[in-house]
Amino acid sequence: MDFDVVIIGAGPAGLSAAYQIKKMANANDQEISVCVLEKGSEVGAHILSGAILETSALDELIPDWQTLGAPLNTPVTRDELYLFKDHERATKIPGWAIPAPMHNDGNYVISLGNFCRWLANQAENIGVEIFPGFAAADITYHDDGSVKGVLTGDMGVAKDGTHKDGYMPGMALNGRYTLFAEGCRGHLGKQLIERFKLDEQSDPQHYAIGIKELWEVDPAVHEPGLVVHGSGWPLDGDTSGGCFMYHAEDNQVVVGLIVDLNYSNPHLSPFDEFQQMKHHPHFAAVLSQGKRISYGARAIAKGGLNALPEMAFPGGLLIGCDAGTLNFAKIKGTHTAMKSGMLAAQSVVKALSQDKETVTLSGYTEAFKQSWLHQELHSSRNFGPALHKFGTLIGGAYNWLEQNLFNGKVPWTLHDRTPDYAQLKPASECPAKDYPKPDGKLSFDKSSSVYMSNTNHEEDQPVHLQLKDLSIPVQVNLPRYDEPAQxxxxxxxxxxxxxxxxxxxxxxxxxCVHCKTCDIKDPSQNICWVVPEGAGGPNYPNM
Known part of the structure; x- marks a missing residue:
């Protein structure tokens, strides 16, 4: 199947790119065919984020979004920031001491999955073709080495590689340009970065794992629009990250923990840290009479501007979190992903309108540098490195000075050039972690949590978590790190x-909930996450 533009991933970046391309083409009476591939069973099935939405990109993309019924129903009413000292105590940070990027005036508490479902409808209404349930498994190339398109995965293949009843071979989708918007640590994006050496001039990308639950709570403790962030306990002084609780609509709250994946203690379990966190009185007061209704987890690309690879390569672009455009200072990546997709669309439409087709969309790089997206990422470029270098307290104080007094306009740039996986210390050098057993009311085990994510894969299919060397987990990782994948x-x-x-x-x-943490944190870099059979994985409602 041939298209002018093939887009991999129906998240905020991919859908914004698709919508903007058709919007511009329709305005100019230009015929441009656009196809979006989505590996989830439906748009939004694999989408997981906090999420607080800043509408700057949406205002540009669809100015009448309110009239069109965008699911932005809960404006932020109040921000709170806490420093959690231990399992009982917390100090509220006064408003003047909160770093400027973390203020949420004018933003909305949303379900990003539902927002993407709405955005997909808008794109389809103006002529975008969206194919959910089809996973882009491989990249195809022209003879000159430029990207030609993608191959979707075969359906109906057994674990041993034989074809089952109902076997269906994958399809080749060719595009004059292919945009990769797979989200954080996209497995095709990773291949493109390596093949075209796109990261030679950047710092290593840095990541966190975000774990989130959706709860239905007692109306007496529900305050729509309240946004709570915090740092400190249960994470120790050597582990950076933070927690959040957002009061959404319909007596629902989302609660979660973000753990930076540069942590050093292999005994640490982000999942168990999160379960422990909910027992703090600040969270328990809201959740104790409530009911957990969904669970999920996803890696977050948080390296910012310093870790951005070159996004243009022969035949296409990396956009959104596939490149790493999230602004970690704001703890937001939706508006930045959308803007990167819109900039990509403008470059694609311009190239397709020229008599001589451009192989590499080099104009995108200059457009990105001239955009508010680049300006925003540049002003927050030191946020993550400061926390990594100086710790939560001193790094937080530094960020307050840089963001609140200098608006991010300092003449220096901090760097963190050690990959996250290389930060783990041997298990023998680190204190053991003794996590309390879950009580089934506030805290839960992994199996019941995965059940809440509606995760399902066809049992008899090739394993999509591939080991480069089968011996490493037991011969290397187990004796040295007590196999931290557990x-x-x-x-x-x-x-x-x-x-x-x-x-x-x-x-x-x-x-597997497709979080990609194993692909990132394995100390031997021995695990490679590839797409399973299409439509497999979580099915997140309202996440």
Whole structure:
């Protein structure tokens, strides 16, 4: 199937790019065919974010979004920021001491999944073709090395590689330009970065894992529009990250924990840190009479401007979190992803309107540098490195000075050039972690949590969590790091079990919620996450 533009991923970046291309083409009576591939069973099924939406990009893309019924129903009414000292105490930070990017006046508490469903409808209404349930498994190339398009994965392949009843081979989707908007740590984006050496001039990308639950709570403790952020306990002084609780509509709150993946103690379990966090009185007061209705987890690209690769390559672009455009100072990536997609659309439409087709969309790089997106990312470029270098307290104080007094306009740039996976210390050098057992009311185990994510994969299919060397988990990672995959995975995918010849790594791929943490944090860089059969994975409602 041939299209002018093929877009991989129906998230904020991909859908914004698709909408903007058709919007511009329709305004100019220009015929441009646009196809969006989405690996989830439906648009929004794999979308997970906090989420607080800043409308700057949406105002540009669809100015009449309110009239068209965009699901932005809960304006932020109040911001609170806390420093959690231990399992009982917390200090509220006064408003003047909150870093400027973390103020949310004019923003909305939303379900990003529902927002993407709405955005997909708007795109389809103006001629975009969207194909959910089809995973882009491979990239195809022209003879000159430029990207030609993608191949979707075969359907109906058994674990042993044989074809089952109902086998259906993948399709080739060719585009004059292909835009990759797979989200954080896209497996095709990773290949493109390596093939075209797109990251030679940038710092390593840095990541966090975000774990989130959706709760229905007692109306007496529900305050629509209240936004709460915090740092400190349960994370120790060597682990950076933060927590959040957003009061959404319909007596629902979202609660979550973000753990930076540069942590050093291999005994740490982000999932168990999160479960422990909910027992703090500040959270328990809201959740104790409530009911958990959904769970999910997703990696977050938080390296910012310093870690951005070159986004243009022969035949296409990396956009949104596939490139890493999230603004971690604001803890927001939706508006930045949308803007990167809109800039990509403008470059694509311009190239398609020229008599001589441009292979590399180099004009995108200059358009990006002239945009408010670049300006915003540049002003917050030191936020993450400061926290990594100086810790939560001193780094936070530095960021307050830079953001509130200098508006991010300082003449220096801080760097963090050590990859997250290389930060782990041997297990013997780190204190053990003793996590309390879940009580089934505020805290839960992994298996019941995965159940709440509606995750499902066809059981008899090739495992999509591939080991480059089968011996490394037991021979290297287990003795040195006590195989941390058992703990950094928030879905219980990896287990060390006793086999006939000793310890073995068991991979429960059926549990995978597609967070990509294993691909990022494995200290031996031995795990490669690839797409499973199309439509497999979580099915998030209202997340």
């Amino acid at each position: 703990r950094y995975c928030p879905a219980g995918v990896y287990e060390i079990v006793e086999g006939s010849a000793g310890p073995e790594l068991q991979i429960n791929a059926q549990n």
